[in-house]
Amino acid sequence: MSCKQEPTDNTPWVSLFDGQSLEGWTQKGGTANYTVRDNSIVGSTVHDTPNSFLTSNKMYGDFILELDYKVDPSMNSGIQIRSNSFPHYMDGRVHGYQIEIDPSERAWSAGIYDEARRGWLNPLTRNPEAQKAFKQNDWNHYRIEAIGDTLKTWINGVPAAHLIDDKTSNGFIALQVHSIGDDQQEGTEISWKNIKILTDSLSKYATETPIDPIITKNALGIDEEKNGWQMLWDGKTTDGWRGARLDEFPDKGWEIENGVLTVLSSGGEESAAGGDIVTKETFGDFELKVDFKITEGANSGIKYYVDTDINKGPGSSIGLEYQILDDERHPDAKLGNHEGSRTVASLYDLIKADENKPINPIGEWNTAHIISKDGHVEHWLNGMKVLEYERGSDDYRKLVSESKYVTWPNFGEAEKGHILLQDHGDRVSFKNIKIKPTTKE
Numbered sequence: 001m002s003c004k005q006e007p008t009d010n011t012p013w014v015s016l017f018d019g020q021s022l023e024g025w026t027q028k029g030g031t032a033n034y035t036v037r038d039n040s041i042v043g044s045t046v047h048d049t050p051n052s053f054l055t056s057n058k059m060y061g062d063f064i065l066e067l068d069y070k071v072d073p074s075m076n077s078g079i080q081i082r083s084n085s086f087p088h089y090m091d092g093r094v095h096g097y098q099i100e101i102d103p104s105e106r107a108w109s110a111g112i113y114d115e116a117r118r119g120w121l122n123p124l125t126r127n128p129e130a131q132k133a134f135k136q137n138d139w140n141h142y143r144i145e146a147i148g149d150t151l152k153t154w155i156n157g158v159p160a161a162h163l164i165d166d167k168t169s170n171g172f173i174a175l176q177v178h179s180i181g182d183d184q185q186e187g188t189e190i191s192w193k194n195i196k197i198l199t200d201s202l203s204k205y206a207t208e209t210p211i212d213p214i215i216t217k218n219a220l221g222i223d224e225e226k227n228g229w230q231m232l233w234d235g236k237t238t239d240g241w242r243g244a245r246l247d248e249f250p251d252k253g254w255e256i257e258n259g260v261l262t263v264l265s266s267g268g269e270e271s272a273a274g275g276d277i278v279t280k281e282t283f284g285d286f287e288l289k290v291d292f293k294i295t296e297g298a299n300s301g302i303k304y305y306v307d308t309d310i311n312k313g314p315g316s317s318i319g320l321e322y323q324i325l326d327d328e329r330h331p332d333a334k335l336g337n338h339e340g341s342r343t344v345a346s347l348y349d350l351i352k353a354d355e356n357k358p359i360n361p362i363g364e365w366n367t368a369h370i371i372s373k374d375g376h377v378e379h380w381l382n383g384m385k386v387l388e389y390e391r392g393s394d395d396y397r398k399l400v401s402e403s404k405y406v407t408w409p410n411f412g413e414a415e416k417g418h419i420l421l422q423d424h425g426d427r428v429s430f431k432n433i434k435i436k437p438t439t440k441e
Contacts, residue, residue: 011198011205012198012200012201013066013196013197013198014196014197014198014199015195015196016056016173016195016196016197017041017192017193017195019036019039019193020036020039021036022034022036022041022054024056024057024058025041025054025055025056025057026054026055026057027052027053027054027055028052028053028055028085028092028094028174029050029051029052029053029093029094030046030049030050030051030052030053030177030179031046031049031052032044032045032046032049032052032177033046034052034054034175034177037191039193040191040192040193041054041175041191041192041193041195042189042190042191043077043175043176043177043189043190043191043192044177044186044187044188044189044190045075045177045178045179045180045184045185045186045187045188045189046180046186046187047180047182047186049179050179051094051115051176051177051178051179052176052177052179053080053083053094053174053175053176053177054174054175054177055080055083055085055094055172055173055174056172056173056174057172058172059170059171059172060081060082060146060170060171060172060173060197060199061082061146061169061170062146062147062148062199062202063145063146063147063197063198063199063202064143064144064145064146064147064197064198064202064205064206065079065081065142065143065144065145065146065173065195065196065197065198066141066142066143066144066194066195066196066197067079067141067142067192067193067194067195067196068139068140068141068142068192068193068194069101069139069140069142069190069191069192069193070137070138070139070140070190070191071101071103071140071189071190071191072103072188072189072190073103073136073137074103074184074185074188075101075103075178075188075189075190076101076102076103076104076178077101077175077176077177077178077190078098078099078100078101078113078115078176078178079098079099079101079142079144079173079174079175079176080094080096080097080098080099080115080171080172080173080174080175080176081096081097081098081099081144081146081151081171081173082096082097082146082168082169082170082171083095083096083097083098083115083168083171083172083173083174084096084168084171084172086358086383088356088357088358088382088383088384089358089382089383089384090116090383093116094115094116094174095114095115095116095117095383096114096115096116096117096168096171097112097113097114097115097121097146097151097165097168098112098113098114098115098176099111099112099142099144099153099161100112100113101176101190102134103134103136107124107131107132107134108123108124108131109124109130109131109133109134109140109155109160110124110130110133110134110142110153110154110155110160110161111123111124111153111160111161112151112153112161112163114167114221115176117167117383118167118221118223118224119221119222119223119224119227120221120222120223121163121165121214121216121221122151122161122162122163122214123222124160124161127159127160127161127211129158129159130155130158130159130160130161133155133156133157133158133160134155134156135156139193140155140156141155141156141157142154142155143157143207145202145206145207147202147203147206149164149165149166149169150162150163150164150213151163151164151165152207152209152211154207154209159209159210159211160211161211161214162209162211162212162213162214163213163214163216164213164214164215164216164217165215165216165217166217166365167216173197175190175192177190217235217259217431217432218231218233218234218235218236218259218431218432218433219231219235220434224434227436228436228437228438229287229434229435229436230434230435230436230437231433231434232279232288232419232433232434232435233261233430233431233433235259235431236256236259237256238256240279240280240281241277241278241279241280242277242278242280243274243275243276243277243278244275244276244277244278244306244308244316244317244418244420245275245276245308245317246275249277250274250275250277251274252273252274253266253273253274253275253423254274254277254423259431260429260430260431261421261429261430261431261433262427262428262429262430263300263421263422263423263424263426263427263428263429264427265295265425265426265427266423266425267425273423273425274423275423276303276316276317276420276421276422276423277420277421277423278306278308278317278418278419278420278421279418279419279420280418281418282416282417282418283304283416283417283418283419283435283437284415284416284437285372285373285374285437285438285439286304286370286371286372286435286436286437286438287369287370287371287372287435287436287438288302288304288368288369288370288371288419288433288434288435288436289367289368289369289432289433289434289435290302290367290368290421290430290432290433290434291365291366291367291368291430291431291432291433292324292365292366292367292368292428292429292430293363293364293365293366293428293429293430294324294325294326294362294426294428295326295362295363295426295427295428296326296329296362297326297329297330297426298324298325298326298330298424298426298427298428299324299325299326299330299332299424299425299426300324300325300421300422300423300424300426300428301316301321301322301323301324301348301420301421301422301424302321302322302324302368302370302419302420302421302422303316303317303319303320303321303322303419303420303422304319304320304321304322304370304372304417304419304420305319305320305372305412305413305414305416305417306318306319306417306418306419306420307319307414307417307418308418310408311408316420316422316423316424317418317420318405318408318411319412319417319418319420320347320348320377320391320412321347321348321349321422322345322346322347322348322368322370322379323342323343323344323345323346323347323348323353324344324368324422324428325342325343325344326344326362327343327344327359336348336349336352337349337350337402337403337404338350338351338352338399338402338403339352340352340353340355341403344357344359344381345357345359345368345379345380345381345386345387346379346386346387347377347379347387347389349403349404349405350389350396350399350400350403350405351387351389351399352387353379353381353386353387354384354385354386354387356384357381357382357384357386358381358382358383358384359381359382360382365431366381366382367380367381367382367383367432368380368381369381369383372391373438375390375391375392375393376388376389376390376391377389377390377391391412391413392413396412400412419435
């Protein structure tokens with residue numbers, strides 16, 4: 001495959017910057033200054049404002065991007081790719097992949113950071129050649145390839161990052177001016193020029209890299225690890241899990257393939273095939289994240305504070321449930337002792353999730369996020385908080401008394417319990433199952 005830039009470049013590049021105006025770009029986030037000078041976009045820092053982003057008006061999925069930049073040695077910056085700004089996500093905060101610009105001694109320029117999400121995904125700790133390639137007080141050249149789930153970067157022709165990650169497939173490109181502290185000089189500058197993109201015939205122009213990829217599927221990033229997250233499922237085996245009514249993992253009804261854990265379809269009956277699976281470990285306060293993907297008409301759930309010694313009869317094990325459902329096609333969406341309380345991301349049969357929740361279409365991945373600390377519980381879906389409640393409060397107990405759970409004493413109030421993935425007879429897949437146990441203060 002072609003990789004060398006010849007003196008005459010016949011690649012059908014499309015320019016993203018006309019050299020004279022900011023046409024085609026919109027500022028989001030903070031209020032840093034963006035101007036045009038000497039055929040360059042110039043960003044300069046201001047005090048008392050968050051990170052600023054000059055974002056492309058067009059959205060891009062697969063592409064090859066090249067540009068040049070020159071940065072003040074005291075600054076931190078970056079190029080956002082496949083990034084987004086949604087009202088439901090941190091009030092519109094820009095988030096997504098960032099190709100780092102780092103003139104500090106750390107020298108992680110062209111590493112890949114996940115802005116306002118997971119933090120560092122591909123640092124340059126093991127790539128001294130790329131770290132040395134950055135030129136202080138001079139123009140630096142980036143090549144960024146985003147094709148499918150694979151992101152690759154080069155700095156001044158030196159291979160820098162190689163990441164396989166499928167979190168986001170589409171979004172804008174943005175030029176970041178980082179926020180500054182009170183002790184930092186206002187008006188420091190970064191300039192960008194020769195910003196050009198390729199979106200056609202990418203296989204013809206894509207470049208091989210000698211760097212082994214960092215694969216994020218069923219793995220923690222360095223920032224997640226530092227912050228106390230741990231994988232609940234290793235992506236390959238059944239280690240750490242068992243059947244809710246078994247000592248070991250079920251021998252049917254579940255499959256592990258290509259880093260995905262799937263409960264198989266068996267006609268929509270509850271716990272009639274392999275049955276529910278639970279963590280062998282129990283958890284008190286925690287944060288839990290699970291990526292899930294449903295099929296048409298599917299029903300499942302993520303339960304927490306599960307006691308598998310309760311309910312030895314038919315049906316599922318008992319615990320608080322983050323509902324997983326095809327709201328449009330499954331009849332449960334219209335059932336429940338509290339209206340709407342059996343729709344996706346709801347606290348099953350008790351509290352309805354926000355109607356404006358951002359759910360991805362059938363066949364696409366969604367991220368469930370449950371936070372439970374000191375009795376306060378929150379359900380999140382794809383970065384939006386969709387409900388919250390207090391375990392054991394008068395309001396909570398009233399909801400339980402009006403629900404199907406009224407027959408279970410102290411329902412949902414256990415100090416510790418298992419995490420459960422439900423077999424409701426429909427095909428539903430899970431991956432990136434991670435937990436952050438938290439200790440009481």
